[in-house]
């Protein structure tokens with residue numbers, strides 16, 4: 001779990017430097033934050049053998065819009081893959097907020113949020129599983 005926390009802290013530092021000067025965070029910025037956490041989760045999925053798996057569930061980072069969020073959500077790799085099949089879907093801890101979208105699934109440990117509008121466009125554009133030139 002330590003590796004996961006240090007990853008989250010590094011992401012937080014990265015995201016903090018990207019805030020606009022007037023403190024306003026656009027939907028684009030929020031969605032890009034969420035996309036960065038999604039990228040991190042893709043890395044976690046690849047190294048999950050080294051992480052503490054409880055009841056067959058791997059720890060993933062909450063993919064909400066808050067760059068300071070350190071919440072861990074647990075999901076089976078099968079459920080995680082189901083979320084990743086859709087470029088506009090994100091995995092969030094209960095009670096956390098997101099930029100533009102609706103809840104499409106509620107699980108015991110997490111919510112699945114599907115992006116709409118501008119946020120969906122950015123989510124597709126930044127999807128690590130979609131080739132950049134398509």
Ligand SMILES: [Zn+2]
Pocket residue numbers: 062063064065066069070071092093096097
């Ligand atoms: Zn969160």
